Amino acid sequence: MENVEIKQFILQLSAEAGEFLRNHFYTYKNVYQADVGAYVTNIDLELEETMRRRIKEKFPEHEVVIVGGKDNPSEVGANRWVIDPLDGSSHFARGVPIYTTTIAFQKDGQTKYAAVNHPQTNQLYFAEQGKGAKLNGTSIKVSKTNKLAKSYVYLELPEKKFADQPSGEFKKSMSKVDELIASAGQVETFRIGSAGMCLVASGSFDAYVDMSGSSTALGQLAASFILREAGGEITDLKPADNGFVQVVGTNGKLKVF
Incomplete structure (x- = not known):
């Protein structure tokens, strides 16, 4: 009850x-x-x-x-x-x-x-x-797209406030963005990860890529759960850093990187 x-x-x-x-x-x-x-x-x-x-x-x-x-x-x-x-x-x-x-x-x-x-x-x-x-x-349910060249990708760009990081993570992230834009069928750049993951869950997008550097596991909790329940998958781009995460959410059939 x-x-x-x-x-x-x-x-x-x-x-x-x-x-x-x-x-x-x-x-x-x-x-x-x-x-x-x-x-x-x-x-x-x-x-x-x-x-x-x-x-x-x-x-x-x-x-x-x-x-x-x-x-x-x-x-x-x-x-x-x-x-x-x-x-x-x-x-x-x-x-x-x-x-x-x-x-x-x-x-x-x-x-x-x-x-x-x-x-x-x-x-x-x-x-x-x-x-x-x-x-x-x-x-x-998530989409059935399995080729990156035909995919529709929702991207969160690296945030400029992290550009002065001594580790060079910002430049590494921008390099991955270049790689993604060259390989994917279409890349749309928005913010708001919860919206992106839910649009993948409904099949409107094939993948969500978060390169922002400002997302947290708690912040993505609800939307990532919805994506998984719709048949999607979440993978980490790199280990969590000071509580911040970078993830890729896909339909489970698409390899982004």
Whole structure:
């Protein structure tokens, strides 16, 4: 009974969060610069508080972790919610309609449910462990493309703020970008990894490549779960570095690098 309650609550909370963001997309926003090229708005902060409160009201004993927040997540929480109220704050602040709100629920370290809502296109992706993935209630599967030369790839470019890294990782990443553009059928460059992975899950793209250098495992938790449940695969481009990851998400048939 609890599982049904959690599933219904995630879908409801995701829909509510998406509606809130959509309704505030064209309104005035107070914008704060959190980092180079990164912004936070009063809308982010209000939604974060609302989502945390709603979860705690419904499940007071559950742990709530905000992606990029100040929470110190337990090693393996018995019942943990991982939420990113607004993935794409910079887009949202500048009026670019590519952003999402994400929710994942874990029990004893295992992800059981996840939802990613793309408010501006009214697309709500949802997955349940072992039961596949859905888009607006309809089952979805990854594409069958198996040749890179015919593939449609969603790419997150290396972020300029990492260009002065002494290790030369930025140049290495840009070299891989050149290689990908030369080999793939078509490469589209966006940010917002949760949107990219879900578009691979639905078969719209064949692969998602994250070279940004700013992604975290928690930030990608919901979307990567949905992609796997849709039949896709996630592989690491390199070991995690200070909590940051670089991954490739594919339909499981395509070799990108």
